[in-house]
Amino acid sequence: MAQLYFSPMLLGICLLLSIALCATALYWMAPNESGPGFWMAGTWTLILGVALFIGFVLTRSPVLNVLGNAAQLAGEALFLLGIFHFMRRPLPWWLIPVSVGAMVIANIHYWLVHGNSNLLMGIYSSIAGLLPIQAIWVLFRDRSDPATRPARLLVGCSLVLYCATTLWRGALGYYDWWDQALYKQPYESFSYLLSYNFAIPALVLGFLGCSLMTTQRVLARSHRLAAQLQEQATRDPLTGVLNRRAFHQALVAEVIRSQRYGRPLCLAMFDLDRFKQLNDDLGHLGGDDALQHFSHLCQQQARRTDTFARFGGEEFVLLMPETDADQAQLLLERIRLTLAEQQFSYQDRHYRMAVSIGFAELSSNGSPDQLLRQADLALYQAKEAGRNQVRLWMAPASMAY
Structure with a gap:
């Protein structure tokens, strides 16, 4: 041994x-x-x-x-x-x-x-x-x-x-x-x-x-x-785009950056016109297909620097950095017209969809929540004016921003 x-x-x-x-x-x-x-x-x-x-x-x-x-x-x-x-x-x-x-x-x-x-x-x-x-x-x-x-x-x-x-x-x-x-x-x-x-x-x-x-x-x-x-945690399960919470985080960061460097920033809110009627006609699965169709179209039209998200139901938002009101108007009109011209098909049935859009441009002392409220008010104005249009929020003459 x-x-x-x-x-x-x-x-x-x-x-x-x-x-x-x-x-x-x-x-x-x-x-x-x-x-x-x-x-x-x-x-x-x-x-x-x-x-x-x-x-x-x-x-x-x-x-x-x-x-x-x-x-x-x-x-x-x-x-x-x-x-x-x-x-x-x-x-x-x-x-x-x-x-x-x-x-x-x-x-x-x-x-x-x-x-x-x-x-x-x-x-x-x-x-x-x-x-x-x-x-x-x-x-x-x-x-x-x-x-x-x-x-x-x-x-x-x-x-x-x-x-x-x-x-x-x-x-x-x-x-x-x-x-x-x-x-x-x-x-x-x-x-x-x-x-x-x-x-x-x-x-x-x-x-x-x-x-x-x-x-x-x-x-x-x-x-x-x-x-x-x-x-x-950050994506909408139906459309795959950002959800409301993740979008708000991106909005806060973009507002801070825009105000720090004095760059333009616009926010748009979308609401599909008469979506409840479409959903009742096609059923929930057809309504889901319609939402996916609209989401896909917006992602195609948006630029790589834009942030698109679903806010809930038939409401969506688009954040457009380095974009003033005139540029935003052109982009949003293109989205509206493209949706109106395309047919949405579901189970051999064809539909044309329309969307109302309201948007606002960030002011020098504006906040993320204020920008959201202004875009929401502009969306309400577009709905009240007959739907299927784009409206820019304008501050009343008596208000100072």
């Missing part, structure tokens, strides 16, 4: 145990993520194989030798299956029976015909070194999940290092077998210690990459969820 204590074998075993514990913790923390379950099963199976192999070193039991080598290869294969599962690729289950079966046959042949230990080590290392190649190819080639790409590259590079080290170890085993070199104990053999000095640290690095892949995917999903919640 002294040789074990003062060799890298003990450190390698401790590293494998650390990976197994971390894989277990990752599985319990993210049980719904694909991959951690395989990594947990693979690392503990690998630990079992190493423990059985140590038992073989101490007892020289053929059964422990066969089971130890088989369990180590099975653990490695399970770990690699976790990578395929994480990347949502078909699982190459054949890796387990092919690798384990080949090793068991070679191991049994070794004990039955008094084979060469160096040759057996070469066969084991060849199988272990070739196992990750398919996973490496997928890790480097996959482009479907950009969020996890940095961690996937880390895992791929780690597996490349593991393959190179393990295959080197196998080549040394074949060389010693060909050269008929005397067999050395694992803790005395350079080729055996290659695994503990390089291959196992590469596995540790690979598992770190797997943990980062999982974390990156969880964070990406959280960001998407947060974006969806933000979208739901």
